[in-house]
Amino acid sequence: MLELRKLSKSYGGRPVLDQLSWTFKAGEFVSIMGDSGVGKSTLLNLIAGLDTPDAVNGESPIIVDGIPMSGLDDDAATKLRRARMGFIFQAFHVLPHLTLLQNVALPLLLNGLPTARAAEMLDAVGLAGREHDFPHQLSGGQMQRVAIARALVHRPALVLADEPTGNLDPDTADAILTLLQREIKATGACAIMVTHSQLAAKKTDKILQLSKSGLQETTIVNPFEQ
Template sequence: MLELRNLSKSYAGGRPVLDRLSWRFKAGEFVAIMGDSGVGKSTLLNLIAGLDTPDPAAGEAPIVIDGIAMSGLDDDAATRLRRARMGFIFQAFHVLPHLTLLQNVALPLLLNGLPTARAAEMLDAVGLGGRGHDFPHQLSGGEMQRVAIARALVHRPALVLADEPTGNLDPDTAHSILTLLRREIKATGACAIMVTHSQSSAEMTDKILHLSKSGLQETTIVNPFAQ
C-alpha cells in the first residue's frame, strides 16, 4: 500500500534528519512508530502526506502510495490524492474554529462529493454524539482531539497518518479511541501509521517500528490485538 524507497530528508545546512529510509506498509496494517524526540518521526509523516518534500533520489521514487509515485504528482494531483485517500490526525488538531463539530467532521465528505450522514455517526463513535452543533471553543483539548480523529476517519481513507493521536486523552478515552481506530482500519482494509511516545498505545497496534539514525527496525511485541 505504501512503500518508502531510500527516503532521505535534510534541513538547512545539510543536516540529515532521515537517511535512506526504506520500508513497506501493507493494507489493513496498524503500525506504531516510536523513537527519541527529534529523530524525525513527525517529519516522516509530513513527507508521506506530501506536506514536505524529500531530498531528490537518483532514479528512484522515494514515496509510492498504491503504485503512485508522490514525486511524480503536481500540487493539484497531490492535493486530490490526499483529499480522497488519506486521513490526518495531527497534534495541533487543525479543527476549524468557525465551523460546528458536525461541519468539521463532514468536511472530508463534502470535499469528496460523498453523503454527509456518516459525520454524525463518527461524532457518536468518539463520544461526542449530540454535540454536533457546538463549536470548537466549547471543547477541551481532548475533545478537540476526538473531533480530529472522527474527521480523519469519516471518509474511510486508505491511509491514516496519526501524530500522537492520544496525547491529549486520558488512558480510558485513549484506549477506546485506539480501539475505534483499529476497528475502522480492519473494516476498510486501510493502512494506519501512528507516531507515539506511549508504549501502551503502541502495544494496541499490529507492529511497532523503532526509528533511529540507523533507520526503521521492527520491535517484537506481544499484545492481544496483533495478528
C-alpha cells in the first residue's frame, strides 16, 4: 500500500530523516514511536504530501498505492489525498464555521459520495445528538473525536494519525482505537499512527521505533508504563 524508498528530509541543512525505507501493507495498523524531535510528525507530513522530501535522482521516495508521489502535480496530489487518505492531526483542524455533521461530511461531499455515513460516524465516536453543534461548544477531546470521525468517514485506503488519543481520557482512547481497528479491518486500509503512548501502540498490529538509524520493529514489554 505504501512504500518508502530512501526517504530523506533536511531543514536548513540539518537532516531529520535519512535514507528511510519501509513497506506498509494494506490492512495493517502500525504505530510509530520515538523520542521527541526524531521526525515522526515530519514523516507523516511527507507521506501525506504536505511537505516535500529532499530531492533524489531516479525513483520517487514515496509510493502510495503504486503511485509515485513525486510524479504528481499539485492538482493530482490533492485528488489522491482527498480520495485515498484520511488524516488525524494533533491540532484537530476542525472547521469552526461548520457544524459537527458538516465537518464530518466534508470528505464525502468532496468525493461526491452520499453523506448519510457522517451521522453514523459521529455516533461511532460517541457524539450522537451533537450533529448541529459547532466546534466552539466542544472540549478538546470531543474535537479530537470529530477529527477522527472525519478522517474515517470516506473509508480511505491510507489513514495517517498523529497522536490521535493524546487529548482523550483512557476509556475514550481505548474505544477510539477499537474503532480504528474495526474500520481498518473492514476496509482493508493501511493505518499509521504516531504515538507516545505505549498503551495505544499495544493496540496496533506492529510497533516501529523511529531513530537516527531509521525504522526498526520493536515490542513493548510493559504497556502500562507511559
